[in-house]
Amino acid sequence: MFKMTSNIMRNLVVKKSTRRYPVEVREPFDKVRGELVNDIDRCIFCGTCAVKCPSQCIEVDKQAYKWNYDPFACVYCGVCVDICPAKSLYQKTQYRKPVGERLTISMQGKPRKKAKIKDKDPDQETEKEPREEKETPGDPPAT
């Protein structure tokens, strides 16, 4: 009849299972897939992330060197981080903080590549090694 009693008595003496959340926050675990960040200075605007993203939350404008990202459509699967050839994408271990309004993150990069990658199919690029960035930053995009 009183099978639960021993558990209840035990719970009176053991440590609490909960924490006072907004005041006490647990340290995130290592290797947790949290907020997605693009190190725009390393980005080569190849558009692979936009093609591979399952939720299609990334848009890359190759001509204007723009990288647009909708954090509210993102599912934090980390596919873009895995396939990024320039390794410019990475994920923090912290989750994104809640906000009151929807927003799109838009990043403007500097041209780093000449026209040679522009016309290639982005799918083919994934098979290749990360490109070396030989051009000096600030080169105008050749058209």
Next chain:
Amino acid sequence: MRKTVIPFGPQHPVLPEPIHLKLTVEDERIVEAVPALGYVHRGLERLVDVRDFHQMIQVVERVCGICSMIHAHCYCMGIEELMAVEAPPRAQFLRVIWSEVHRIQSHLLWLGLFADSFGFESLFMQFWRIRERIMDISETTTGNRVIVSVNVIGGVRRDLDAEQLRWLLTQLDWVEEEVRRLEATMLEDYTVKRRTVGKGVLTREQAYELGAVGPTARGSGVSQDARQTRYAVYGELHFEPVVETDGDCYARSKVRFRETLASIELIRRAIQRMPAGEVRTKIKGKDNPRGETVCRVEQPRGELLYYFKGSGEKTLDRVRIRTPTFANIPPLLVMLPGMYLSDVPVVTLSIDPCISCTER
């Protein structure tokens, strides 16, 4: 006697997801139950037309909020069969480990909700406290708590090092100790037994004829588990299905309770036998799945079946998903007649309904 029709759901305190049961009652006894579905249909199967077969992994994970890993596991196994690639042995073991982690968390979630359905709030809290540790295991080893996204065609995306495996084993010891501490309450307590023993009886013949799957079938004495087909590495782990014979709510809860402990044991065996090596086979960019196949695995709720059809394009022609709750609704309609209205929440929850799965 005059009959009254009482709607149960789609919104009800015990239901985690919306299902509507139209209950015809005479006095307080149920004479007929008619289900109505369609409240959470999302059309995920249709997405196969617009997402390529790699992106579909993240889509099928979202079919079910509780056993995402097992859906992705089944999907990847099917596509790998179509493309004639095989995941490396270590990846197969890791998939089994994460699948069993998901089974444990799903069963603990259910045991808590079931306790809640007969009003045992503190038992519910105890189970969910243990479950939180399993969620931590998920988060540390895969990167996410529920929708784990570790499967890829040809293997898994993450490997576990020796230190992580050691940590995993110590956490599992803690989980087992805590689950066993609740065994007396869940399975022997007088008040719990009063609400579950003899309620919603499904005989062995009925379970077989109506096509019950998973713990609903195994609670009625049908020894059927898709893991007996030895997919992935279950053949090497000497898997034995957990079977009870009474066919009532108590037997079904006992099956799930024992399966939780069995899954912990399976993970231990898998870690012990896991070989070293690669975790991912490289897939060539131009290979696409071609042909038809069917793949089935065991979800926490029962057998999950995937049908694939591909014609060598980047997008598949068809993916059909048959989930276990769909198979378990006909048995539920047999269990309900003859019950008191107050037992309906307990009996309904005893099949572990996952409506999002059913409607996709």
